[in-house]
Amino acid sequence: xxxxxxxxxxxxxxxxxxxxxxxxxxxxxxxxxxxxxxxxxxxxxxxxxxxxxxxxxxxxxxxxxxxxxxxxxxxxxxxxxxxxxxxxxxxxxxxxxxxxxxxxxxxxxxxxxxxxxxxxxxxxxxxxxxxxxxxxxxxxxxxxxxxxxxxxxxxxxxxxxxxxxxxxxxxxxxxxxxxxxxxxxxxxxxxxxxxxxxxxxxxxxxxxxxxxxxxxxxxxx
Amino acid sequence: xxxxxxxxxxxxxxxxxxxxxxxxxxxxxxxxxxxxxxxxxxxxxxxxxxxxxxxxxxxxxxxxxxxxxxxxxxxxxxxxxxxxxxxxxxxxxxxxxxxxxxxxxxxxxxxxxxxxxxxxxxxxxxxxxxxxxxxxxxxxxxxxxxxxxxxxxxxxxxxxxxxxxxxxxxxxxxxxxxxxxxxxxxxxxxxxxxxxxxxxxxxxxxxxxxxxxxxxxxxxxxxxxxxxxxxxxxxxxxxxxxxxx
Ligand SMILES: Nc1ncnc2c1ncn2[C@@H]1O[C@H](COP(=O)(O)OP(=O)(O)OP(=O)(O)O)[C@@H](O)[C@H]1O
Ligand SMILES: [Mg+2]
Numbered sequence: 001x002x003x004x005x006x007x008x009x010x011x012x013x014x015x016x017x018x019x020x021x022x023x024x025x026x027x028x029x030x031x032x033x034x035x036x037x038x039x040x041x042x043x044x045x046x047x048x049x050x051x052x053x054x055x056x057x058x059x060x061x062x063x064x065x066x067x068x069x070x071x072x073x074x075x076x077x078x079x080x081x082x083x084x085x086x087x088x089x090x091x092x093x094x095x096x097x098x099x100x101x102x103x104x105x106x107x108x109x110x111x112x113x114x115x116x117x118x119x120x121x122x123x124x125x126x127x128x129x130x131x132x133x134x135x136x137x138x139x140x141x142x143x144x145x146x147x148x149x150x151x152x153x154x155x156x157x158x159x160x161x162x163x164x165x166x167x168x169x170x171x172x173x174x175x176x177x178x179x180x181x182x183x184x185x186x187x188x189x190x191x192x193x194x195x196x197x198x199x200x201x202x203x204x205x206x207x208x209x210x211x212x213x214x215x216x217x218x219x220x221x
Numbered sequence: 222x223x224x225x226x227x228x229x230x231x232x233x234x235x236x237x238x239x240x241x242x243x244x245x246x247x248x249x250x251x252x253x254x255x256x257x258x259x260x261x262x263x264x265x266x267x268x269x270x271x272x273x274x275x276x277x278x279x280x281x282x283x284x285x286x287x288x289x290x291x292x293x294x295x296x297x298x299x300x301x302x303x304x305x306x307x308x309x310x311x312x313x314x315x316x317x318x319x320x321x322x323x324x325x326x327x328x329x330x331x332x333x334x335x336x337x338x339x340x341x342x343x344x345x346x347x348x349x350x351x352x353x354x355x356x357x358x359x360x361x362x363x364x365x366x367x368x369x370x371x372x373x374x375x376x377x378x379x380x381x382x383x384x385x386x387x388x389x390x391x392x393x394x395x396x397x398x399x400x401x402x403x404x405x406x407x408x409x410x411x412x413x414x415x416x417x418x419x420x421x422x423x424x425x426x427x428x429x430x431x432x433x434x435x436x437x438x439x440x441x442x443x444x445x446x447x448x449x450x451x452x453x454x455x456x457x458x459x460x461x462x463x464x465x466x
Contacts, residue, residue: 049374051374072379075376075379076376077376078373079375079376089367089370089371089374091367091368102372103375106372106375106376106378106381107376
């Protein structure tokens with residue numbers, strides 16, 4: 001369960017990237033965050049996985065105030081999460097396989113298991129045939145799917161996906177959403193930032209509208 | 222270096238023999254030469270022909286007999302020299318000792334200076350290698366900061382992220398140590414060939430020698446430690462999360 005209490009975030013005066021956000025995301029939720037460009041969606045996610053600290057406010061995840069977790073323990077929080085970054089953050093000097101395997105190697109997963117799970121994750125996003133390519137040889141949409149595979153490979157408790165279908169055609173976007181939905185059915189909390197009204201209409205359960213850093217509406221369908 | 226022992230003018234023959242024996246027995250002495258009163262006068266005459274008139278006008282021969290002892294090269298720096306001189310001075314029949322104390326002192330201070338320079342250079346080199354290694358690692362860390370970032374965001378512990386860099390720094394330091402030992406070895410081999418003959422006495426002072434086995438181990442371990450600490454110091458700044466953003 002993710003709870004945000006009166007979160008304010010300012011990068012530069014006088015603009016507030018987030019202002020007074022209070023919300024609760026239950027375990028097992030399938031949740032969309034939407035709003036115009038620059039409304040603070042990415043900032044909200046960054047605060048949840050503590051890449052970024054709020055200027056004010058508190059965040060509780062699984063009954064722990066994550067702002068109070070010391071730096072050397074933060075890896076425990078991150079291991080619960082699978083993150084799809086808006087800018088992918090793939091390593092271009094490593095093959096697709098190794099990009100995805102990173103998440104498992106960190107945990108000291110045995111080689112064989114790594115191979116199997118990376119293959120499965122890549123097959124879910126229909127990229128298993130490009131496993132030994134370098135990301136630079138892939139299209140934007142394919143790179144995005146590598147990023148998605150990396151986020152789901154470890155069966156995380158929480159998936160944070162920032163515009164995960166931004167570069168995909170409608171058909172593929174629906175496929176990816178179905179994948180997230182399937183993962184969600186197994187108990188994983190999924191939070192997706194998107195502009196895509198079509199997707200929200202078809203998959204939305206809980207929708208958070210951000211506008212200029214303010215939480216405008218919370219909607220449950 | 223030579224030391225001259227002046228004897229009493231009317232010294233009995235027996236005493237001369239005793240002194241000569243004493244000189245020859247010392248392991249500092251290479252060879253000795255007895256210079257009689259007459260011989261001394263001749264030498265003087267040869268060296269200063271203009272002044273011989275003064276000497277001739279004297280009723281007595283002003284030159285005392287003496288022993289000239291040449292010391293072995295490697296005994297010059299020995300601290301036994303002053304003890305030896307003292308002992309000889311107290312021997313019956315020896316009136317005065319002349320030697321160039323200055324020179325002995327100068328050589329001693331020269332070797333002290335050489336040691337100080339050695340330590341100074343050593344310190345600078347250690348510092349330089351520390352800085353070089355930590356900068357190499359810093360560049361490396363910088364060029365791989367995307368990877369470090371994704372490792373951190375995926376839940377890699379700081380230790381997990383550090384290990385490859387620490388290993389790299391340590392190996393760099395280790396190789397540096399081995400390389401420097403190799404270069405020292407080559408230098409010790411080659412340098413005396415060029416300098417050996419011209420150094421003369423100094424080659425003893427500088428005393429080229431290989432490091433002992435444990436010293437070699439020390440150099441390599443030291444290199445590894447420098448590499449380890451160097452990479453640790455350049456990592457610590459990088460692994461801190463950016464709390465500002
Ligand atoms: N690192 C930063 N430094 C300064 N300002 C920032 C930084 N990151 C974001 N901002 C600002 O904060 C605001 C919210 O940015 P954010 O990236 O959260 O928007 P977003 O909703 O994700 O937009 P988009 O849909 O385009 O991805 C924007 O006005 C942006 O300019
Ligand atoms: Mg964004």
